[in-house]
Amino acid sequence: MNTENEKILSLSVQYIKSVGPKRAEAFKRIGIETVKDLLFYFPSRHLDRTTMLNAAKAYGYVMKGYDGEVTVIANVVDKEKKRFGKKELLKVQFRDSTGFFECIWFQGTKYFYSVFNENDIFAISSKPEISKHGNLQFIHPDFDKITEEESNSFLHTGKIIPFYRIPKELKKGYIGDLSLRRIINYTVENYVDYLDETLPAEIIKKNDLLSINKAVRFYHFPDDKNLFEAARQRFKFEELFYLEILVALRKHNYQTRLTGNKMRIKTKFVSDFIKTLPFELTKSQLIVLSEIKNDMLSDKPMNRLLQGDVGSGKTIVSLIAALIAVDNGFQAALMAPTEILADQHAKLISAMMKKLFSSHKEKEVRISLLIGGQKKSERDKNLSDIELNKADIIIGTHALFEETVKFNNLGLVIIDEQHRFGVKQRAILQSKGKTPDVLVMSATPIPRTLSMTVYGDLDVSVIDEMPKNRKPIKTVLRGESKLPEIYKFIVDKQKEDYQTFIVYPLVEESEKLNLKAAIKYYDQLKETYLKQLQVGLIHGKMKWQDKEEVMLLFLKKDFDVLISTTVIEVGIDIPDANIILINDAHRFGLSQLHQLRGRVGRSDKQAYCVLVTKDEIVSKQKHDELEFDYLSSAQLEKYKAIVRLQTMIKDNDGFKVAEIDLKLRGPGNIFGTEQSGFPDLKFADLTEDYELIIKTKKIAFELIKKDSQLLLPDNKIIRENLTAHYSENLKYAKTA
Ligand code: ADP
Ligand code: MG
Secondary structure, three states: OOHHHHHHHOOEHHHOOOOHHHHHHHHHHOOOOEHHHHHOOOOOEEEOHHHEOOHHHHHHHHHOOOOOOEEEEEEEEEEEEEEEOOEEEEEEEEEEOOEEEEEEEOOOHHHHHHHOOOOOEEEEEEOOEEOOOOOEEEEOOEEEEEOHHHHHHHHHHOOOEEEOOOOHHHHHOOOOHHHHHHHHHHHHHHHHHHOOOOOOHHHHHHOOOOOHHHHHHHHHOOOOHHHHHHHHHHHHHHHHHHHHHHHHHHHHHHHHHOOOOOOOOOOOHHHHHHHOOOOOOOHHHHHHHHHHHHHHHOOOOOEEEEEEOOOOOHHHHHHHHHHHHHHOOOEEEEEOOOHHHHHHHHHHHHHHHHHHHHHOOOOOOOEEEEOOOOOHHHHHHHHHHHHOOOOOEEEEOHHHHOOOOOOOOEEEEEEOOHHHOOHHHHHHHHHOOOOOEEEEEEOOOOOHHHHOOOOOOOEEEEEOOOOOOOOOOEEEEEEHHHHHHHHHHHHHHHOOOOEEEEEOOOOOOOHHHHHHHHHHHHHHHHHOOOOOOOEEEEOOOOOHHHHHHHHHHHHOOOOOEEEEOHHHOOOOOOOOEEEEEEOOHHHOOHHHHHHHHOOOOOOOOOOEEEEEEOHHHHHOOOHHHHOOOOOOHHHHHHHHHHHHHHHHHHOOOHHHHHHHHHHHHOHHHHOOHHHHOOOOOOOOOOOOOHHHHHHHHHHHHHHHHHOOOOOOHHHHHHHHHHHHHOHHHHHHHHHO
């Protein structure tokens, strides 16, 4: 790294022309302190001449029936607010050299009124329309204020103008569109060439990438659209390249630097256990098991992700892995995300082990359950059992992380429902043994782009087949007004031995409210529609012992119906619960809905998932009504909710559901940095940049294979850049 350059770039923004101490303060509030920070404050969009029309042409454009977004540059000539009914509308009149047009706002009129002032010049971008009175009109358009000078250079030289986000901290410091654009322009002109390259020359050449100096310049001020694209491409590449380098390092270090426990299949213990099962393992379960077994028998530590849709039978697979470890004298830890789930696993596994013990008297598998809320004496006994190797399979929640938990000989870590745990937690558990094998399980199928990036350091096994006896779940969407009929259905089905979950959503603003809803309906329903049935209640505020008791009663069929908040979301297994009614279904995320649906359909009976939502949403389902001209954020949310509900009705396949979920939410919201230990992506998009991911992955993995220490002169840049910018992420590359 050129320290001279670094010094210049670390100059305070204060010394940049027209900044000074006051504005520098404002910049600091949004994290911009140095020249370099400013160089990387990229525009959120550009005004591009290719979609540019004058008012007359835009009019003709609509008349000819084109429909797409255009940009018109014009002056404000007039503005007026009009009342209609209770609502208010803002109309702003514009003029350019060829004619007039108007822009209309229905929302935020007060704010927009203050934005548009006579004679100001704006670039207006939107889909043009013709009003009832025959005027050219834009409804809720995007707009950017520009100077006369800019409008001239834009019109005559075809320059592309950048637009920057101006957070309120900058506005308060009197930095607006125009001044920021000038400041950045000055900075780019004078400092961009001091930036040191962050990618090896060889890689830049081979992949036809822009240098960092050009890329920064053109990201701000491209001469044409292609140059901007090239700049963007370079940053996407860089971002994914470093991500994949971290993935490759993590995987490499795990596989080569660490030696695992080489286990053996010594006795018939495990195969005898499989014989005690009341069902045959599916082909898919068997394949996955052999992959797991190979890992465990090798001296490389296992680091495997087991994916399988809800109900595909992952638990039993992980239990068999645990028994291999136990047979080799190791302890196995099974970590679940909730206490009820841990408790359920413990009960189920204890019962199976008891059965096994009756035929294998010489070997008793001892189970220990460690969760919050246990009595001190009980907890102390568990802890000492774990430490003194008197427990073979240890089941628990986060409690397993605690420092007081000392394993005697931890050989296998199983993490159920992995999407709730991040790499940090994984690393902590791993450190509790001597490089134990690790198996993480997830029912949220991870789209391919993610399994190549965020989970790229794991080997992946997939159970892609459901146990034979399963029928696809019937999913329907109903309006709230249909609830009485649905209750009747539940009552009728009870005669056929059906049990039902009724779920109320987690109200984000207040867990208390949510609880109140569940309790209220519980009180109501058992006195009214469900009077003939036994109704139970479970919610997150209950102590786990109480939850456990309710679940047990439900399992024993003391309850026909269980009213619940979302505590039942993950993993719970009640074979005869074959109806799930989900209230306010529009409030749930897609993967959450799919998880909830997975609570039913676990036997050979036909199962039902009834999604209940507002009547208005059900009637909006027809596709053509979904096309809004202008989506306010509330409308967008509504739109997404409808897509989620439609997806649930159409798709039973968790992989499809997950892909749509990823599109709707964006990957950041599903797997944040915290979870993965990888850097956030600013340029690349995991749903869209599939090909680039494959490409950078290949390059990164080959590079690490050849030069895992990054010692070659060509790779020096990578090493320096990793230490300078990715040190936090690097930590997990070394330990995990
Ligand atoms: P998940 O993959 O969602 O964790 P579970 O492991 O809870 O699913 O399994 C769901 C149900 O299917 C359990 O009741 C389990 O006993 C049962 N099961 C697992 N494997 C099979 C199989 N091969 N045939 C029939 N039932 C099975
Ligand atoms: Mg499970």
